[in-house]
Amino acid sequence: MMIKAIFYKEWIKTRWYWLLALLLSIGFAGYAMLRVARVYSMKGAEHLWIVMIQRDAIFVDLLQFVPLFVGLALALVQFVPEMHHKSFKLTLHLPIRATRAVTAMLSFGSVLLIATFALSLALMWGYLQSVLAPELWQHIILSTLPWYLAGLAAYLLTAWISLEPTWKHRVINGVIALLLLRIYFMSPAPESYNSFLPLLAVVTLSYSLLSMLSLTRFRDGRQD
């Protein structure tokens, strides 16, 4: 019941942004598919295959930073209102363990984000599997996965920064977050993260623990 109420609060904050994020993510994915469709209709499937194999083209490069910005903005929409006038104190005064409340908030945002990304991926898969061989559509989808993980990482790291009570530490956390996000964009070659993806996913999820550090610092009364 109490967790449901927290979800309700998070839904009120994020619902309009989520609609926008969904339209944006699906819009970009759809546009990328239109580009593939155009090449397919003008030059045929053979040309697509050749370009992909010989030139390492994946046709979805424009999606690279979309999940990152979607995740970052979601965290801002969700956590900045909590820090406005320190209304986070209201959340921490609720009769629920503070770590449970923050976990519920992060889980809500993560599920929203994963659902958004899953819909974009489903759209791409739906079209690509109709025109490409399994090896080729898997090649494209696998190449985009680090970008979507970067979106989730951006969300969790921005939540950590937003919940931090002092500006000095927010700046330090921001620099650390930038360095951590760099990891997701280090190699431009398609599928270069394949063997590293499971570990990267675990590391990404572990960023949720950083928000607990901010929570502890907030409750200890740290201030500038």
Place this chain on the structure above:
Amino acid sequence: MENVIECRNLTHYYGKRLIYEDLSFDVPRGRILGLLGKNGTGKTTTINILSGFLQPRSGECLILGEKIGEMNPLTRRKISLLIEGHVQYQFMTIEQIERFYASFYPSWNKAAYYELMSRLQVAPHQRINRMSCGQRSQVALGLILAQNAEVLVLDDFSLGLDPGYRRLFVDYMREYAKAENKTVFLTSHIIQDMERLIDDCIIMDYGKILVQQPISELLGKFRRYSAQVKEGFELKNTEGIYNPSVIRTSLELFSMKPEEEVKAQLACEGISDLTVERVGLEDAFIGLTGKY
């Protein structure tokens, strides 16, 4: 009488600056206690410690017998918190915020909330961030009444309110707390409001408590004395005298000692033509803490 709030030997510093040392006080059940002090004496620090948002350097506070740092989250159902400036979730409407909080409190009194909201000139779908501070104070008050907690902690409830809303808040709160035997711990920077509301007061000076007693007792014995003196006059014996000041030829001082004792003490310094006045809480506060 059972103590609902107990603070023992609180010491806190911000960096190297001492806020207070070995501060101890209790709030018995059913009493309304106001914490008064100048800026920087530690009022907000004390509220933050009591609300669990600040770990004191040493000492401990208990509410309803539980240490604040180790409190069972469900105990917080019995504690209402009003944050400075009547802060509430700005992104919610009157209806949404009621629906949200109702899930956390089994004895939630929805009718009490909507009874108060019906007097506000706002639509049920109006978001809180589009309300005036006075309207927000009524939303916060409505939520407190609906929560029906045993203990109320109110941080600077006057902040941002015009006199009408301040009076409304004070009168509502006083009647509610007395009728329902609630224990209230509060701060406000407007002392006239406190005088109408509180039973007991703690007056803090930098680093220490100056006075902790029922307000009726304090105002019953606290007096302002004034007299005409020669320019350059300086009081020698200041025992039991608070903040004597001379402006040109006007002497003013305060004391809690019996009038006859003060008159005798001042007569020894050649002062006989004294004017003695009873004072309100604001003058008592200034008399105890000084103007500077």
